Amino acid sequence: MKKTISQIVSERILILDGAMGTMIQQYNLKEEDFRGERFAHIPGQLKGNNDLLCLTRPDVIRDIHRKYLEAGADIIETNTFSSTTVSMADYHVEEYVREMNLAAVKLARDLADEYTAKNPDKPRFVAGSVGPTNKTCSMSPDVNNPAYRALGYDELAAAYQQQMEAMLEGGVDAILIETIFDTLNAKAAIFAAEQAMKAIGIEVPVMLSVTVSDIGGRTLSGQTLDAFLASVQHANIFSVGLNCSFGARQLKPFLEQLAARAPYYISAYPNAGLPNSLGKYDQTPADMAHEVKEYIDEGLINIIGGCCGTTDAYIAEYSALIKGAKPHVPAAKPDCMWLSGLELLEVKPEINFVNVGERCNVAGSRKFLRLINEKKYDEALSIARQQVEDGALMIDVNMDDGLLDAKNEMTTFLNLIMSEPEIARVPVMIDSSKWDVIVAGLKCLQGKSIVNSISLKEGEEVFLEHARTIKQYGAAAVVMAFDEKGQADTAARKIEVCQRAYRLLVDKVNFNPNDIIFDPNVLAVATGIEEHNNYAVDFIEATGWIKKNLPGAHISGGVSNLSFSFRGNNYIREAMHAVFLYHAIQQGMDMGIVNPG
Numbered sequence: 001m002k003k004t005i006s007q008i009v010s011e012r013i014l015i016l017d018g019a020m021g022t023m024i025q026q027y028n029l030k031e032e033d034f035r036g037e038r039f040a041h042i043p044g045q046l047k048g049n050n051d052l053l054c055l056t057r058p059d060v061i062r063d064i065h066r067k068y069l070e071a072g073a074d075i076i077e078t079n080t081f082s083s084t085t086v087s088m089a090d091y092h093v094e095e096y097v098r099e100m101n102l103a104a105v106k107l108a109r110d111l112a113d114e115y116t117a118k119n120p121d122k123p124r125f126v127a128g129s130v131g132p133t134n135k136t137c138s139m140s141p142d143v144n145n146p147a148y149r150a151l152g153y154d155e156l157a158a159a160y161q162q163q164m165e166a167m168l169e170g171g172v173d174a175i176l177i178e179t180i181f182d183t184l185n186a187k188a189a190i191f192a193a194e195q196a197m198k199a200i201g202i203e204v205p206v207m208l209s210v211t212v213s214d215i216g217g218r219t220l221s222g223q224t225l226d227a228f229l230a231s232v233q234h235a236n237i238f239s240v241g242l243n244c245s246f247g248a249r250q251l252k253p254f255l256e257q258l259a260a261r262a263p264y265y266i267s268a269y270p271n272a273g274l275p276n277s278l279g280k281y282d283q284t285p286a287d288m289a290h291e292v293k294e295y296i297d298e299g300l301i302n303i304i305g306g307c308c309g310t311t312d313a314y315i316a317e318y319s320a321l322i323k324g325a326k327p328h329v330p331a332a333k334p335d336c337m338w339l340s341g342l343e344l345l346e347v348k349p350e351i352n353f354v355n356v357g358e359r360c361n362v363a364g365s366r367k368f369l370r371l372i373n374e375k376k377y378d379e380a381l382s383i384a385r386q387q388v389e390d391g392a393l394m395i396d397v398n399m400d401d402g403l404l405d406a407k408n409e410m411t412t413f414l415n416l417i418m419s420e421p422e423i424a425r426v427p428v429m430i431d432s433s434k435w436d437v438i439v440a441g442l443k444c445l446q447g448k449s450i451v452n453s454i455s456l457k458e459g460e461e462v463f464l465e466h467a468r469t470i471k472q473y474g475a476a477a478v479v480m481a482f483d484e485k486g487q488a489d490t491a492a493r494k495i496e497v498c499q500r501a502y503r504l505l506v507d508k509v510n511f512n513p514n515d516i517i518f519d520p521n522v523l524a525v526a527t528g529i530e531e532h533n534n535y536a537v538d539f540i541e542a543t544g545w546i547k548k549n550l551p552g553a554h555i556s557g558g559v560s561n562l563s564f565s566f567r568g569n570n571y572i573r574e575a576m577h578a579v580f581l582y583h584a585i586q587q588g589m590d591m592g593i594v595n596p597g
């Protein structure tokens with residue numbers, strides 16, 4: 001039986017192939033080569049549509065794969081970087097996407113198998129190349145309309161799923177989502193990979209490779225690598241790494257950063273140095289090998305290859321370098337909650353308390369409601385910005401108002417936030433009692449967010465379904481102490497509901513316990529009704545119990561609810577909140593929706 005990538009990767013460093021584009025250039029192909037007779041009728045230019053060569057000049061692609069296999073590559077990538085309807089629409093050939101992927105996989109598969117048969121001790125693998133497409137889900141192409149998106153999450157995920165289903169049918173050994181410049185595109189690809197694997201009934205490892213666009217080590221969409229890791233934490237990932245961006249030397253500090261934190265195998269396929277003034281890469285194979293050797297000597301990697309400018313001559317250098325080298329040992333999984341916007345927010349015991357800004361809530365702020373009603377988004381954004389300036393580590397966004405199109409407003413506002421780096425820095429809590437509003441929100445955010453909220457109000461089935469969806473989109477969840485019988489008010493009821501929800505989430509959904517945030521209901525006290533007077537104490541008691549008995553789970557609450565009876569009297573309200581938090585934090589409350597000002 002041929003060993004799988006997963007079996008071999010812990011034994012030795014694997015060699016991935018080099019660039020496809022650079023190699024294709026060497027064949028000096030013409031428009032007729034790309035077009036063939038088959039695509040004579042397609043308008044516009046087809047030259048440059050490298051993926052189409054799988055259909056029109058398969059001999060060229062086969063030749064390139066063979067060169068890389070000869071050079072010692074363990075893994076070759078299919079020539080499918082742009083083979084999605086989204087990218088192929090530019091060339092008017094989107095209807096051929098499935099066929100392109102099937103043909104591309106077959107070319108690589110046949111050759112890989114041929115080389116494996118020749119030397120079974122060195123099995124060769126095929127990774128299905130999945131590029132970021134030519135559009136971004138997190139940014140607007142229109143400077144005058146920052147809420148606009150040229151591509152939506154659903155459309156992109158559907159395109160990826162079509163591509164990946166063909167790849168799986170063709171027999172790839174892995175799916176490689178590469179040159180990630182926008183984490184939201186990557187999340188749509190991960191989502192699609194899971195759907196495709198389910199539909200086809202074949203599971204293969206999913207590999208991720210990010211490209212950083214500046215020396216600060218951020219993606220084009222502005223995320224740090226640590227924030228990126230939080231965003232994809234929900235997925236079943238085999239390896240993560242970096243490609244393109246820079247040469248091996250310039251990439252190294254970022255690779256170190258990934259290798260130190262990512263609980264996956266690490267890959268790298270840098271460019272052949274930095275491009276010269278003509279855009280050409282002139283680092284020699286020996287120079288590049290010298291730089292790559294540092295990665296290997298320092299135990300940073302498991303999979304090494306090449307990107308722009310590299311050829312089989314570069315890849316041929318690697319066999320000698322990896323001989324006897326120790327593969328990287330993945331970092332341990334985090335034992336705390338990771339959240340992210342453009343930056344990482346790690347919620348660990350040493351962090352005393354996470355302030356979640358409450359003011360971007362149409363039900364909690366008359367001013368915010370008015371601004372959204374009047375479509376004064378600039379001013380509405382300044383409320384978000386002010387909260388972050390005042391120390392909010394996250395912001396809660398709620399558009400639930402009977403007279404608003406909540407789904408639309410949520411999408412617009414979250415898209416706008418993404419264009420404001422000072423706000424987008426922090427993670428978002430998507431607050432709605434309407435499920436479709438929450439899902440719409442999840443499709444806008446590249447970071448790892450919190451869904452606010454789910455509960456057992458409508459029974460176990462709906463609860464489990466919502467939890468599974470949240471997990472699939474990669475978010476944490478606020479779980480309200482609410483069940484079929486209603487809102488839990490006493491400590492005993494709060495404990496009963498939270499314990500039941502915890503068991504369902506952990507046992508049935510395999511939800512990460514660190515991603516569960518219980519909200520045992522901060523209810524208003526001193527309302528004049530006697531039964532309400534112990535509500536705060538009940539919350540605090542339940543908090544202590546949950547913290548001790550439900551490992552990993554966090555505790556949050558809407559603090560301002562406590563003092564609703566004293567609306568207008570902020571002096572009293574603030575004093576009540578301070579006393580409440582003093583006791584609740586001692587019992588383990590570690591998050592709270594508050595007015596950070």
Ligand code: THG
Pocket residue numbers: 358359361363364365366367431452453478519521522557558559560561567568593
């Ligand atoms: N748990 C969870 N989510 C929540 C709540 C909760 N989301 C909403 C709410 N409760 C928390 N947010 C607020 C926001 C504002 C106020 C209270 C809770 C508030 N607002 C002033 C008032 O109504 O007096 C606003 C005055 C104004 O500026 O208009 O008190 O419990 N998971």
